[in-house]
Amino acid sequence: MTTISLPRTAVPRPRLALGTEEATFIARSLIHTIRTPDALIMAVALPVMLMLMFTFIFGGAIESDGSYVNYVVPGIILLCAGFGAASTAVDVARDLETGIMDRFRTMRIRSWAVLTGHVVSSLVRNLVATGVVIGVAVAVGFRPVGNPAEWIAAIALIGLYILAITYLYAAIGLAAGSSEAANGYGFILMFAPYLSSAFVPVDTMPTWLQWIAQNQPITPIIETIRGLLMHTPLGNEPALALGWCALILVIAVVWGAIMFRRKAGRR
Amino acid sequence: MANAIDVRGLRKSFGGTEVLAGIDLVVESGSIVALLGPNGAGKTTLINILSTLVKPDGGTAKVAGFDVLRDPESVRGVIGLTGQSAAVDEVLTGDENLRMMGRLFGLDRGEAAARSRDLLAQFGLGDSARKRVKAYSGGMRRRLDLAISFIVTPPVLFLDEPTTGLDPRSRLELWDGIRTLGASGTTVLLTTQYLDEADQLADRIVLIGGGRVVVEGTPAELKATTGGEVVELRGASDELIREIPTDGTVSGLRRAIDELDASEAEGTITIRKPSLDDVFMSVTAEARELIDTKG
Numbered sequence: 345m346t347t348i349s350l351p352r353t354a355v356p357r358p359r360l361a362l363g364t365e366e367a368t369f370i371a372r373s374l375i376h377t378i379r380t381p382d383a384l385i386m387a388v389a390l391p392v393m394l395m396l397m398f399t400f401i402f403g404g405a406i407e408s409d410g411s412y413v414n415y416v417v418p419g420i421i422l423l424c425a426g427f428g429a430a431s432t433a434v435d436v437a438r439d440l441e442t443g444i445m446d447r448f449r450t451m452r453i454r455s456w457a458v459l460t461g462h463v464v465s466s467l468v469r470n471l472v473a474t475g476v477v478i479g480v481a482v483a484v485g486f487r488p489v490g491n492p493a494e495w496i497a498a499i500a501l502i503g504l505y506i507l508a509i510t511y512l513y514a515a516i517g518l519a520a521g522s523s524e525a526a527n528g529y530g531f532i533l534m535f536a537p538y539l540s541s542a543f544v545p546v547d548t549m550p551t552w553l554q555w556i557a558q559n560q561p562i563t564p565i566i567e568t569i570r571g572l573l574m575h576t577p578l579g580n581e582p583a584l585a586l587g588w589c590a591l592i593l594v595i596a597v598v599w600g601a602i603m604f605r606r607k608a609g610r611r
Numbered sequence: 612m613a614n615a616i617d618v619r620g621l622r623k624s625f626g627g628t629e630v631l632a633g634i635d636l637v638v639e640s641g642s643i644v645a646l647l648g649p650n651g652a653g654k655t656t657l658i659n660i661l662s663t664l665v666k667p668d669g670g671t672a673k674v675a676g677f678d679v680l681r682d683p684e685s686v687r688g689v690i691g692l693t694g695q696s697a698a699v700d701e702v703l704t705g706d707e708n709l710r711m712m713g714r715l716f717g718l719d720r721g722e723a724a725a726r727s728r729d730l731l732a733q734f735g736l737g738d739s740a741r742k743r744v745k746a747y748s749g750g751m752r753r754r755l756d757l758a759i760s761f762i763v764t765p766p767v768l769f770l771d772e773p774t775t776g777l778d779p780r781s782r783l784e785l786w787d788g789i790r791t792l793g794a795s796g797t798t799v800l801l802t803t804q805y806l807d808e809a810d811q812l813a814d815r816i817v818l819i820g821g822g823r824v825v826v827e828g829t830p831a832e833l834k835a836t837t838g839g840e841v842v843e844l845r846g847a848s849d850e851l852i853r854e855i856p857t858d859g860t861v862s863g864l865r866r867a868i869d870e871l872d873a874s875e876a877e878g879t880i881t882i883r884k885p886s887l888d889d890v891f892m893s894v895t896a897e898a899r900e901l902i903d904t905k906g
């Protein structure tokens with residue numbers, strides 16, 4: 345081998361310019377997303393299948409005039425985001441498993457930025473999937489009535505929700521320690537939308553379930569999206585929705601930071 | 612910067628088992644030091660502490676003058692590491708791995724791309740540059756992992772069993788690379804299970820066992836500690852039947868030969884200089900006895 349001819353310093357290498365780590369890790373995670381299309385396909389295919397099932401199989405029984413699609417689409421969108429975000433837990437756990445996280449930790453970088461890379465690429469992936477789901481929904485009879493401003497607000501809320509639960513999944517990935525375990529824990533969270541107003545109105549549920557469905561974060565988020573796109577009454581749902589998203593985000597970031605320090609430095 | 616590595620009374624336990632029980636180690640700048648010891652002796656643990664991955668329980672460790680506990684940031688700014696198990700991104704190609712790491716080492720896009728091209732050629736990965744690492748063989752992965760440590764020339768480089776899994780040619784090339792680095796002033800601390808490697812490459816050898824440094828010195832000094840020549844008895848097809856270490860004196864040699872004679876085995880006798888294997892065997896045997904009598 346030949347001599348390495350880069351300048352060598354006896355003093356520590358300087359810190360990287362602001363944003364370099366983030367940009368590098370976001371690029372890395374986006375390449376991962378493109379190269380492992382199964383995550384993206386799952387994030388789109390499963391919700392689309394569910395939507396077709398709900399509108400064509402259950403839809404007739406629930407509302408025989410075919411308007412069920414207008415009711416169910418906001419729930420399907422959140423379900424879709426849940427599927428897509430869940431793979432973040434596996435991605436993060438895999439970085440711990442393969443030892444590449446350890447290598448990052450011996451370098452003079454903010455290795456925490458690895459998580460930012462995963463979260464941002466998940467956000468991009470899920471917004472794309474959301475777009476596809478809305479497209480299919482329109483094709484099967486979804487007729488939203490929202491104006492552009494309402495659309496923007498709805499998409500911003502969906503983005504915020506994706507961000508919050510992706511961070512939550514990233515923390516789960518750190519806590520799980522292995523990609524198999526991360527996959528399992530992630531699965532549990534994906535059932536949350538079923539216990540909300542996503543698929544059936546809450547007042548059709550047994551009383552004890554009503555209490556859960558009324559007071560869990562998914563319901564106000566869905567009601568807000570419904571209000572914006574379908575002009576159902578909004579009430580105080582938007583405030584609750586934003587509050588829940590912010591709360592989940594803060595908990596996830598704090599928990600993630602604690603887990604990162606513990607897991608990445610587990611020895 | 613006097614000493615590149617300065618370790619005093621370093622201790623580390625994992626769940627009640629003491630792995631490092633007071634390691635003292637000083638490595639001069641610009642030297643190549645081989646860390647030897649049986650499996651589980653704590654070589655990787657020591658390297659992990661020095662590279663800020665693991666926190667010690669006691670003692671002090673400084674790298675290029677920076678304390679690993681008080682100033683890990685600066686330590687990370689002066690080291691390079693290739694660990695015992697590969698730490699590369701399997702989804703990316705070899706080229707993408709090197710460019711990503713180059714960026715994280717502070718090179719700009721152009722520099723990182725150029726550096727990647729050079730290193731892929733140097734490490735014999737030019738043809739696989741655009742293949743995903745998932746499709747690499749074990750040895751290719753190892754070479755990529757090593758190439759990452761050579762992106763920038765750090766003042767202190769840690770290599771944990773760098774040549775494990777490499778073919779003989781790659782091993783020789785890596786030795787050259789390490790020597791070149793050493794000559795340019797980089798301090799290299801490497802672990803190995805191959806004693807000939809330590810013998811060829813290292814300025815000094817440190818043998819650890821029982822959580823402590825057992826012996827330390829230049830390869831020649833270590834060989835001298837086992838005493839003198841070794842008498843070997845070999846059979847008709849040159850297979851080794853017995854070997855007896857001697858103290859190097861004429862009467863010692865005669866005693867050894869008499870002993871072989873008394874064993875009535877047929878064969879030829881050869882006398883050879885002691886090797887590092889002999890040092891390793893005798894020293895680790897001593898260490899084991901010491902532990903046995905302690906426990």
Ligand SMILES: Nc1ncnc2c1ncn2[C@@H]1O[C@H](COP(=O)(O)OP(=O)(O)OP(=O)(O)O)[C@@H](O)[C@H]1O
Pocket residue numbers: 610611625626630648649650651652653654655656657695
């Ligand atoms: N994270 C950990 N948790 C518990 N025990 C550990 C951990 N890491 C290492 N050990 C233990 O510490 C001891 C030393 O391990 P280490 O990997 O440092 O040995 P080594 O000298 O590098 O061995 P080898 O030659 O096999 O690579 C072993 O008994 C190992 O089981």
Ligand SMILES: [Mg+2]
Pocket residue numbers: 654655656695771
């Ligand atoms: Mg080891």
